[in-house]
Amino acid sequence: MPGKENSRLYQEFDDDEEDEGNTQSQDSVDETNEDLESEEPNGSTLPEDDIREQSPPMRFSKTCVKNVFTVVLIFIYLLLTAVAVFLAYQTISDFLQKLRQPVMSVTYKEVDSFSPPGIALYPGDAQLLSCKHHYHNYIPPLVDPGKPQEGDCEIMQVTYFGPFTNQTEKRALVVRGPSDVRNKELIFMQFSQNETQEDFSAITYMLFAKFSDLINSVNRSEFMRDCERNYSMWTFSGGFRTWVKMSLVKTSGKSDEAVEFRQESAVVKFNDKRPEPEQTNQLFFAVFEWRDPFIQEIRLIVTANPWSSIAILCGVFMALFKAANFAKLTITWIIKMRKRHLKNKERELNQIN
Numbered sequence: 001m002p003g004k005e006n007s008r009l010y011q012e013f014d015d016d017e018e019d020e021g022n023t024q025s026q027d028s029v030d031e032t033n034e035d036l037e038s039e040e041p042n043g044s045t046l047p048e049d050d051i052r053e054q055s056p057p058m059r060f061s062k063t064c065v066k067n068v069f070t071v072v073l074i075f076i077y078l079l080l081t082a083v084a085v086f087l088a089y090q091t092i093s094d095f096l097q098k099l100r101q102p103v104m105s106v107t108y109k110e111v112d113s114f115s116p117p118g119i120a121l122y123p124g125d126a127q128l129l130s131c132k133h134h135y136h137n138y139i140p141p142l143v144d145p146g147k148p149q150e151g152d153c154e155i156m157q158v159t160y161f162g163p164f165t166n167q168t169e170k171r172a173l174v175v176r177g178p179s180d181v182r183n184k185e186l187i188f189m190q191f192s193q194n195e196t197q198e199d200f201s202a203i204t205y206m207l208f209a210k211f212s213d214l215i216n217s218v219n220r221s222e223f224m225r226d227c228e229r230n231y232s233m234w235t236f237s238g239g240f241r242t243w244v245k246m247s248l249v250k251t252s253g254k255s256d257e258a259v260e261f262r263q264e265s266a267v268v269k270f271n272d273k274r275p276e277p278e279q280t281n282q283l284f285f286a287v288f289e290w291r292d293p294f295i296q297e298i299r300l301i302v303t304a305n306p307w308s309s310i311a312i313l314c315g316v317f318m319a320l321f322k323a324a325n326f327a328k329l330t331i332t333w334i335i336k337m338r339k340r341h342l343k344n345k346e347r348e349l350n351q352i353n
Contacts, residue, residue, distance in 0.1 A: 067337075070330055081323045088316040095306070102300040109295045114248065117177035117261070118211040119187070119288055120158075120224065122170060122204040126193035126284060131155065131175060135183045139287065146192055146274060146281055153187060156214065160221035163229045172224055176211045177246075181290040191284035193238065202235040203284050207246065207261040231260065241268045241285035247292065252299045264291060 121128075129146070131153035143149070154176035161167045178185040191203060208214075208227045217223040236242035243266045251258045272279055 067334070070334060074327060074330055077323045077326055081320060084316045084319045084323070088313055091312045091316075098303050102302045105299045105301045107297045107299070109297055110293050111295060112182055112293065113179045114181055114290060114295075115209070116179045116211045117246070117248075118208045118214055118227075119175040119177050120206040120208065120227070121173045121175065121189075122206075123173060123191055123193075124203070126191040126203055128155075128173060129190045129192050131187060131189045133178070134186050134188055135180070137184050137186065137289070139186075139188050142190075145190070145272075146278055146283055149190075153189075154211075156220075158214070158220050158224050160224045163225050170224075172206075174211070174214055174224075177207075177288055178290060181293045184289065186287055186289035189286045189288075191286075193282045193284065194280065201238045201282055203238075203286075204233055204235050205286070206231050206233050207263075209248075209259040230258075234263070234265075236265075236284060236286050237267070238282040238284045239270055239272070241270055241287065242266070243268070243287045243289070245289050245291035247290070247294070247296065249296045249298065252297070262296075 127148075130149035131151040132149075133152055134140075156174045158172050158174055160170055160172070162170050175187065175189070178187055193201060206228065208231050214220055214223055234244075236244075245264045245266075247262045247264075249260050249262055251260070270283060270285060272283070
């Protein structure tokens with residue numbers, strides 16, 4: 001029996017020690033809490049308070065850097081947008097200017113022979129003495145100048161009313177011009193005119209594109225009237241030999257095509273060896289020849305390419321769209337960051353209170 005009592009006493013002692021240990025640990029925890037509470041009013045700070053007080057400056061500095069960076073980005077995108085708008089305006093202006101002012105493209109086409117042109121002569125009171133074809137720039141010496149001679153030219157006489165002279169009737173001698181440019185074919189014509197009261201004497205002539213157009217026309221008078229309206233007039237003087245070298249120019253416009261002649265002329269004085277009584281008749285000499293075997297073609301080309309302009313404008317508008325989208329996202333992000341900053345500031349104030 002003494003053993004049971006000893007074990008019971010031992011168990012009671014252990015229980016008393018555990019109770020005392022628990023009461024001591026609880027007292028120490030309470031004292032610790034009281035010490036902590038007592039230190040808080042005295043101005044002592046905890047590590048959490050240190051982190052809380054240090055975090056707002058760091059958050060403020062990061063927010064400031066982000067805002068500055070955002071403003072810089074907005075400024076850069078505004079600058080790029082202005083450049084894109086200027087580029088679009090410049091592209092449209094250049095396109096309209098090129099559309100209004102086409103560029104001339106000049107090309108030369110080589111031919112072996114030309115279509116025989118029409119040489120319309122207005123001799124007036126003068127008389128055609130001879131008209132002959134020669135080759136290789138060789139004109140034989142004159143035999144009996146001032147007298148009619150045999151000729152081999154194809155000539156047609158047309159009478160019509162001029163388009164600019166108040167319905168004045170005109171008489172034109174139309175000669176079939178040279179065509180063989182390789183063999184340097186030329187036409188030599190000689191006219192004679194009695195002495196007149198005029199101070200100057202000259203014969204007017206006109207060149208048009210094809211002699212066959214006159215042959216095939218239904219109304220030849222109307223055809224000659226149209227030619228006089230569209231082609232230029234030249235003259236050659238009496239007492240000289242006028243050497244006319246022709247060149248053909250074709251101009252292609254926006255809607256139609258025009259043909260004109262350009263010429264280089266050289267004048268040589270005629271040494272009149274006739275007897276004095278015969279010199280009262282003034283002589284005219286004219287030579288018509290092709291200058292070279294090239295036809296000059298002039299085309300009006302619009303250098304404005306609508307597809308390239310459209311591509312540039314599409315790129316510009318895409319850049320503007322991207323800039324607008326970026327500006328929208330940036331403004332949304334700034335508003336969101338502002339709200340978050342205000343919310344965090346309000347939370348900190350609530351915790352301090």
